[in-house]
Amino acid sequence: MIPLIILGLGRIGAGNIGLAGSIPLSHLGAALSVGGFEIQGLIDPSEKRRRLVVEHYPKVNPDIVVDSLDALRLNHGAAIVIATPPEKRLELVTELLNMKPGLLIIEKPLSTDFETGQKIVTLCAAANTELRVNFNRRFDQRHIDLRAVAPSNPKTIILRYGKGLYNYGSHLIDLLMNWYGPIHSVKAIGNEYEPELNNGQDRNISFCCHLEAGFDAYCVGIDGLSYDQFEIDIFAEDSRLEIADGGVVFRQYRPQAGKHYAGYTQLEQIGSENIAPVGGLTELYLAIQAHFDNPKGLPGCNGYQALMNLAILDAAERSFSNGEIQTIPSFKR
Structure with a gap:
């Protein structure tokens, strides 16, 4: 025992x-x-x-x-x-x-x-x-299986969250790094023009992460929502992978020519959406x-990966305050 x-x-x-x-x-x-x-x-x-x-x-x-x-x-x-x-x-x-x-x-x-x-x-x-x-989510079998079929070389990733940078935001950053590797630098989208609005609370900061893999991921923090927001869209040249409702719902999309109009190509969902509670x-x-x-x-x-997560959250806050790009230090992995 x-x-x-x-x-x-x-x-x-x-x-x-x-x-x-x-x-x-x-x-x-x-x-x-x-x-x-x-x-x-x-x-x-x-x-x-x-x-x-x-x-x-x-x-x-x-x-x-x-x-x-x-x-x-x-x-x-x-x-x-x-x-x-x-x-x-x-x-x-x-x-x-x-x-x-x-x-x-x-x-x-x-x-x-x-x-x-x-x-x-x-x-x-x-x-x-x-x-x-x-x-x-590192241990949830559905997320492990999804990672195996996720785009290996995305053009960009959009991550949306509420309920705080150190709360939902930290989960998003961990998934991003676990799937696609270290983040090289962080730049806030917008900056802090009213510092008194912080009041020590966990804010929903929007920021861009430039990954060592060579692409950008955009974390969009959203205030004032009456619902939970934790969603990810992974865009590849010929597909989009959607993780919705905090990871309860997975959807995959492929291009379909002429879906609505001749000469235009939009995305069409392929297969059924995958719905199940997030475990782990x-x-x-x-x-x-x-x-x-x-x-x-x-x-x-x-511990070192968790420390890198904190370094990214800290960099987002500093960039939000000073408007500058923040380079993430190297860590033992």
Whole structure:
């Protein structure tokens, strides 16, 4: 049995119950579904969240559902999940590394800023602790299959998002880099003419990414929407691939001459649209099992890749403020 500790019992930690039918959309749900994990600690300062976990998961020992790490006696070598807000990540990671975890899983983003993220990655490397940042689409089988048939040499990519650069924006950037490689530079589209509008909030910044592969991808941040926006269009010379509704819907298009008018060529959808919930957590826990059985090549977003993600978000903010192109530093991959 693999010892498992989860810090943060909100939606991604232990909630999202029944959100996608039988597909687990929380760390606790996925671990219990896969099996082979000994739940040693479920930690959250919220009495309401702890109570809901005890009510919804009767197989969990209520004695390990506690308000702090201090309430438990824990062994070294556990898989530890951090599903708490990112504001105090550095302090928390520093404390957890004293427990010598066998694996550290952090919910995206790695931290609230690049400098703090760099410290976290350095600490984990010094402690020889394997680190993964959970961008769940990396493990979702539908996205893995789609990547295999996606255009290998697109002309451009348009990514649209709401709900914040460090929230939905970070997911888009991870998918973009995972599929098409490193980003060389970032340039904001428009710039900050009213700095007082920031108020410390996670903004929806629009920016262009120039990839090392030689093409541009445009991230369009949209404010004021009453609905979720997380969509991607990948344009190739003779096709378009659409990822809609946060990855629930996939559509593929090919040119059709004379579709509406003689002499004009428009895109026609080919095949049926592919619709299914976005998973990835069950696959993550299967990968964790394999890693503990044979520690090699754990998939997912490692610390350096997560740091590159933060560097791009940071560059978008700086470019938004000063209007200049920001070159992304090189990273160990």
